Amino acid sequence: MNQILKNAYKSFWVPVMGRFISGLIPLIEGKTPKKNPTYDIDGDKKR
Secondary structure: OHHHHHHHHHHHHHHHHHHHHHHHHHHHHOOOOOOOOOOOOOOOOOO
16 A cells, blocks of 8 residues: 555656646746756656
8 A cells, every 4th residue: 555655646746746836936936947847756867
């Protein structure tokens, strides 16, 4: 059960909610961010 929730968090929650929240950044801060978010939780893409 724990592994299912972990995979759901990595595969669904972070990308979907992250994109939703990143869409609100210009409204909150008043400007667009300089770098796009990566949604890389474990740092797998940095290697």
